[in-house]
Amino acid sequence: MLGEIGHNGGPSLAGGVSWRKHCWSAARERLLPTLPIEVVRLRVKRAQALGLDYRTYAGVRA
DSSP states (O other): OSSTTTTOOOOOOSSSSHHHHHHHEEEEEHHHOOOOHHHHHHHHHHHHHHOOOOHHHHHHHO
C-alpha cells in the first residue's frame, strides 16, 4: 500500500519495534539448534540451487 506523497517507506514509528526484534531474534536462536537434520539438508540444497551459502539463505528467510 502506498503512503502519502513524499513518504519514503522508512521504519515504522509504532512503539515496541525493538521489543519485537528482540523476541524474534531470541526465538530464532532457540530454533536453529533444534532443526531436524533433514530440514537443514533441504535448506542447504535450496540455498545452493539459488547460488547462496546457507548462512545468507537462512538470514533472508528470517
